[in-house]
Amino acid sequence: MLLFPFEFRMPRLILHGPGSLRDLEKELSRMALKKTLIVTSEAIQSSDHYAFLLEMLTRSMIENSCYTIPAGEPTTMSVREGLNQFLKDRCDSCFAIGGGSCIDTAKAIGILATNGAELKDFRGQDRIIHPLPPIVAIPSTGGSGSEVSRYAMITDQEQRVKMMFSSPLLIPEIAVSDPLLTVSLSPLNTAAIGLDAFCHALESLTSKKEQPFTNILALSAIKLISEHLRKAWCDGTDIEARSGVMLAGILGGICTTNSSATLIHAMSRPLSAIFEIPHGLANASLLSTWADFTYLSCPEKFRLVAETMNYDSHRENPLEGARMGIEAIRALCSDLEIPSIEEMGIDIDDFESALEKMADDALTSGTTDNNPRAVTRKQVIDLYKRAYLG
Ligand SMILES: [Fe+2]
Structure with a gap:
């Protein structure tokens, strides 16, 4: 193991622990964001945590647009929908709050927002060229690790294949890991x-x-x-x-x-x-x-x-x-x-x-x-x- 060179990567900032979502606010003012696309699920959208995130964004003068993903694993179709909204609303960043599907969808939207073309063109290792818009990942499940990882998984419905995307550019800028968001998990x-x-x-x-x-x-x-x-x-x-x-x-x-x-x-x-x-x-x-x-x-x-x-x-x-x-x-x-x-x-x-x-x-x-x-x-x-x- 010591005979080979290696590198080590992780997000710029990780906030962990009960109540850590509130600690995100002090970081928001340092990010110089104007409008963000919130990628979330229906269940989270009706939660107090989502309302709290909106309040923090408002206090930090960051406008938002919300894309609610369909139930199930993330797909090329939902990514395309989210991208259209990101571009239409002139967003400059993504906040993903929800399960691994929300975070992976935000990453895939980010790939297309700055790299264009079709998602399948970036499948595999290190195919992404341009840095993504800043991503803040707030998992409501924890476990997928997508909030800190270089991976995203998106299902291509036509081919019935789960596409893996892997690049250091997919590591979110900030991960907020607050266990209070996970208490309703079955x-x-x-x-x-x-x-x-x-x-x-x-x-x-x-x-x-x-x-x-x-x-x-x-x-x-x-x-x-x-x-x-x-x-x-x-x-x-x-x-x-x-x-x-x-x-x-x-x-x-x-x-x-x-x-x-x-x-x-x-x-x-x-x-x-x-x-x-x-x-x-x-x-x-x-x-x-x-x-x-x-x-x-x-x-x-x-x-x-x-x-x-x-x-x-x-x-x-x-x-x-x-x-x-x-x-x-x-x-x-x-x-x-x-x-x-x-x-x-x-x-x-x-x-x-x-x-x-x-x-x-x-x-x-x-x-x-x-x-x-x-x-x-x-x-x-x-x-x-x-x-x-x-
Ligand atoms: Fe996994």
Whole structure:
């Protein structure tokens, strides 16, 4: 790991903790903005937090226009709608307040606002040329890490493909991570976003692009999830637990930004695009199967995961210690009642007929090569089949 050069990127400013949204106001006056496009969801638009954001913008003399995204994963169509509004209203920035879909939509609007052309032209790694308008990301879920990450995911409805965009230019200028915005999340969504953050940390830790900074952050995120996710799942009003999960989301997002995701995210994108399974849940449904497949390529990392999750892995021989890591991951998914793909109601015939396309899309998604264990097309298909049954 110390034999290769690396870089480390994150937003200019991160505000974290209960009530941190109010701390954004002092930054607004320094940003010299005239009019911003607020990208949000219907649920957030009717919340006190949204009203508070509007008040702060008004006090800071920043006009606003609001684009409410449709329900579901962000699509090329919703991005185009938001862009039209951004241009029509002559906005100079985007404030995304809501789930990862709102933040990803704001990023994609930003790509087109300054780079023009079609979104698909910027798909993949480092294809974006011009800096985006300033983006302030205020997640209401936390876990996707989009508020701090270099990634955006947008579904191309025509091709039924989830397009990944990756560039340092996609890192928001400011991330506001206030757990008070997350208390109304359902237990299932809480589990899904928490395990998305867990996957970011674990994939980064085991990635071929691992590096010293992100390894420290990844283990911190894994510890936070291990200590807080079950509590937040049991009691959504437990603010300390919510804060812990949200902080893990930030750390996980910084980890993938600098060390990349691997095979879980490569395989979850087609699953989400074809069967409309939410991103976090798709990752969670693949997590244990991936761990079984991967741990032998980096047993010391899985042993470290076990230790971080309070398993006494150092008393066992290295491989036994690594298997404890898998045991810890399985226990976490089981406690949080993560359904298998079959239990999500996906028809077996539909699933089998999509296997070839999902495998092809996973292999070309851009993060498979970072997996510590190399994987063939046949193995990807087999992993999907195993994950289907859970
Ligand atoms: Fe993710």
